[in-house]
Amino acid sequence: MDSATPAPPPAGAIDCDVHINLPSTRVLLPHFDPYWREHITRRGLERESLDTTSFPANAPINGRPDWRPDNAPPGSLLPALQSHILDHFQLRHAIGNVLNGAQVIFSEDLSAAYCRAINNWLQKEWLDRDPRLRASIVVPVHSAELAAEEIHRMAGDTRFVQVLMLSMAELPLGRRQTWPIYKAATEYDLPIGIHAGSSYRHPPSAGGWGSYYLEDYVSHAQGFAASMNSLVAEGVFQKFPTLKVVLMESGVSWLPAALWRLDKTWRGVRAETPWLEVLPTEIVRQHIRLTLQPFDAPPTEPQLITLLEQLGSDELLLFSTDYPHWHFDGDEALPAGLPDALRQKICIDNPLATYPRLRT
Amino acid sequence: MPRHVVARVDEIPAGTCKIVTVRGREIGIFNVKDSFYGLINRCPHQGAPLCEGAIVSRLVSSLPGEYGLSRPGEMIRCPWHCWEFDITTGKSLCDPNSMQARMFNVEVEPGKDLVEGPFVAEAVEVSVEDRYVVVTM
Ligand code: FES
Numbered sequence: 001m002d003s004a005t006p007a008p009p010p011a012g013a014i015d016c017d018v019h020i021n022l023p024s025t026r027v028l029l030p031h032f033d034p035y036w037r038e039h040i041t042r043r044g045l046e047r048e049s050l051d052t053t054s055f056p057a058n059a060p061i062n063g064r065p066d067w068r069p070d071n072a073p074p075g076s077l078l079p080a081l082q083s084h085i086l087d088h089f090q091l092r093h094a095i096g097n098v099l100n101g102a103q104v105i106f107s108e109d110l111s112a113a114y115c116r117a118i119n120n121w122l123q124k125e126w127l128d129r130d131p132r133l134r135a136s137i138v139v140p141v142h143s144a145e146l147a148a149e150e151i152h153r154m155a156g157d158t159r160f161v162q163v164l165m166l167s168m169a170e171l172p173l174g175r176r177q178t179w180p181i182y183k184a185a186t187e188y189d190l191p192i193g194i195h196a197g198s199s200y201r202h203p204p205s206a207g208g209w210g211s212y213y214l215e216d217y218v219s220h221a222q223g224f225a226a227s228m229n230s231l232v233a234e235g236v237f238q239k240f241p242t243l244k245v246v247l248m249e250s251g252v253s254w255l256p257a258a259l260w261r262l263d264k265t266w267r268g269v270r271a272e273t274p275w276l277e278v279l280p281t282e283i284v285r286q287h288i289r290l291t292l293q294p295f296d297a298p299p300t301e302p303q304l305i306t307l308l309e310q311l312g313s314d315e316l317l318l319f320s321t322d323y324p325h326w327h328f329d330g331d332e333a334l335p336a337g338l339p340d341a342l343r344q345k346i347c348i349d350n351p352l353a354t355y356p357r358l359r360t
Numbered sequence: 361m362p363r364h365v366v367a368r369v370d371e372i373p374a375g376t377c378k379i380v381t382v383r384g385r386e387i388g389i390f391n392v393k394d395s396f397y398g399l400i401n402r403c404p405h406q407g408a409p410l411c412e413g414a415i416v417s418r419l420v421s422s423l424p425g426e427y428g429l430s431r432p433g434e435m436i437r438c439p440w441h442c443w444e445f446d447i448t449t450g451k452s453l454c455d456p457n458s459m460q461a462r463m464f465n466v467e468v469e470p471g472k473d474l475v476e477g478p479f480v481a482e483a484v485e486v487s488v489e490d491r492y493v494v495v496t497m
Contacts, residue, residue, distance in 0.1 A: 176425075235424030267454040268442040274421035274428075279454070 008331035009319055011090035013347035014358060017195075017248045017291040017320035018085065020096035020126060020135070021075040022118070025050060031120035036113040050101030050114070054197050054216065064326035074324035078129055085323050086132050089333070092348075093358060094323075096126060096135040097164055097195055097248065103141050104166065104199035111140035112150065119154050127159045134358065136164035136193050144177055148184035155188040161357040162191040162246065168198035168223040174234030186240045189356045191289075194227060196220045196249040221254040221296075228288065229262060235275040237287045244354055246289045249322055251296040256310035259284060285313050289354050291320035292334070292346060294327040301337035308342070318354060319347040361496050363479045369468055369491040372396070375433050377411050382495055387464055389493055390415070390447050392434055397447050398464035398495055399436070404452070408440035410461055416444065418453075465496040 022028065026046045029037055040046055055062050063074030067084050075081065086094055102114030115138045122135045137154045139147035147163075154160050163185045171177060173194065185192055203209040204219040206226075224247055237243060262280040270276055276283070297304050308314075321333050334343060352359055366380040372391045379388050379401055386401035388411025403410040417432040435444045435453070444453040445461050452459040472488040479494065486492060 235421075238422075239424055270454065271416075271419050271437075271442075271444065273424075274419040275424045275426075 007334065007336075007343075009089055009333055009347045010344060012092045013089060013319050014351035014355075015085060015089070015091050015094040015321050015323070016246065016318040016351050016354075017293070018081065018094040018096050018323045019075040019325065020081070020098050020122065021073050022050075022098070022100060022121075023072050023076040027125075028114070028117040028121055031117040031124070032113060033116075036110075036117070039110075039113070050105075052099055052101050052104075052197060053200060055099060059213070061326050063324050064329070067324040067326075078126060081323065082130060085321055086130065089321070089331075091132060093132055093134050093351075095161060095193075095355075096122065096133055097193065098122065098135075098138050099166075099195060099197055100138070103138060103164070104169070105140075106142075108140055108143035108146055112143060112146040115140050115147075115150055116153070119150070119160075123157060123159075127157075134159050134161045134355075136160065136162045137190070138164050139181065141165050141169050141181075142199065144180040148180040151181070151184040151188070151190070155184075155190065158357050158360065160190070161355045162193040165192055165194050166197035166199060167194050167220065167227050167247070167250070168200075168202065168204060170199060170201050172230035172234075173227045174230030174232070174236050176234070179236070179239065182236060182240045182243055186243050189242065191244040191246050191354060193246045193248050194224070194250075196224070198223065220249075221251050224250040225254060225258040228258065228284065231288075232262070232276070232280050232283055233273055235273065237283050238275045243287060244289065245287055246291065246318065246354060248291045248320065249294065249325075250290050251294060252290055252292070252311070252317065253296045253298065253307060255284075255290065255316075256307070256312075281312070285316065289316055289318050289350065291318050291322070293320045293322040294325070295335050297335045304335065304337045308338075314342055314345050315350055315353065317346045318351050364495045364497065365469075365474060365479055365484045365486060365492050366495050367484060367493045369493060372493065375415065377415065377436075379409075379411055380495075382464075382497055385497075386411075387495060388412075388436075389466060389495070390436075392447055395448075396466045396468060396493055398466040399445070399447060399450060400462040400464070402461075403438045403440065403443070403445075404459055404461055405438065405441060405443055408438050410436060410438050410445065413437045413439040415447070418444075418446075467494050467496070468492070469494050 068074050069077050105111040118138045137160045139150045259281045364382045372378045374391045377388045377390045388399045388401050390397045401409050401411040414437045416435045416437050417429045420428045420430050437444050450461040450463040471486050471490045474486050
């Protein structure tokens with residue numbers, strides 16, 4: 001960006017995507033019930049890291065250098081998170097997302113047991129220790145019934161403000177097998193947060209397995225577009241009219257072109273999905289939101305303004321730092337060139353409008 | 361505006377369309393349950409011969425997995441990109457307010473009235489016993 005210098009977010013901003021990482025699987029042991037604790041220790045699973053392939057802790061992008069603690073994985077220490085972002089940016093809230101292989105383990109019961117332990121751990125070790133923190137409910141994404149059970153178990157704790165899923169799972173996210181998750185979430189007015197990530201049952205690229213992270217990371221935009229198409233086409237938003245979906249770490253610039261194509265194609269094939277009575281763009285604007293970082297901004301400010309116009313609404317973007325991932329340096333969490341009114345909307349109004357539990 | 365006799369009513373049975381040319385312009389005359397409508401034979405999208413498309417129903421659904429047919433025979437599907445138009449209003453389904461096919465005023469008149477009044481009967485021979493489709497343009 002050439003002219004304006006990026007300014008930090010206004011005080012009281014709500015950070016809608018912060019990563020809370022397990023320092024080790026072992027920390028979960030007190031949070032399993034006795035059966036699963038014995039299961040885990042008999043198999044020695046507490047010695048296994050369940051880091052997901054997409055986010056290896058040592059990759060530079062996954063920990064900003066000045067946010068890396070000395071002896072622990074980035075994002076695994078509360079005092080660090082407090083000083084790096086909560087205090088530093090004077091945040092009102094930050095929504096913590098735990099990305100962990102537990103969500104996608106093949107055994108549905110084991111996956112559910114891990115997710116319960118993670119949610120218990122989040123309550124005790126994070127939410128109880130800082131009133132500014134909020135979190136997403138971690139669920140076994142491949143078992144809709146068990147995921148719904150976990151939503152019911154955790155929803156009473158209103159510090160959990162959404163349900164966490166991944167953009168690429170075993171099935172496209174709109175398929176009916178997944179609907180019990182959306183049903184449970186809407187019962188509590190919880191948005192579904194879809195984070196970049198894959199269970200790697202399929203290549204992230206529809207063309208096959210890539211060789212490099214460059215391919216993997218860039219393919220995520222296609223994964224998000226596919227998830228969006230599936231949610232729209234399958235009629236999830238007609239079935240669950242109050243459902244909100246937040247795409248996290250999705251990037252933003254792919255969206256206008258994806259919507260143009262979706263709208264154009266819909267005009268000719270809409271008879272196939274008669275529940276879609278209005279342009280897909282209208283459905284997306286009503287139901288889908290995107291977090292800001294990593295922001296794939298175009299190279300110049302005028303182009304940024306064009307992109308914002310193409311999005312067609314100032315309600316779509318939600319502030320996020322994506323802590324501790326390394327997408328910006330210093331305080332430059334917001335791209336330069338955003339109009340002031342939009343900064344306020346992105347940082348405060350839009351998150352409040354999206355997450356009912358942040359308003360109470 | 362001049363009135364043009366374009367067809368005998370029995371040439372266009374219910375559920376069908378006849379394409380006629382009036383003052384150099386192609387118009388599809390549709391018989392929808394014995395009401396007649398005239399639609400320009402040019403799709404407002406990219407100019408396809410709209411009235412040569414399939415005559416279809418309006419598919420409706422209140423929820424995914426629930427399917428209903430409504431208004432059978434009242435929609436025309438463009439032969440090129442399959443946009444659907446309401447035969448009775450010309451409005452497209454995808455963009456009803458800004459994407460519309462031009463409609464023409466169509467009436468049915470008994471031949472005995474037509475033999476007297478001023479009208480243009482291009483390729484149609486008018487006899488007093490029959491009923492005729494008349495386009496005003
Ligand atoms: S020309 Fe009719 S839909 Fe394209």
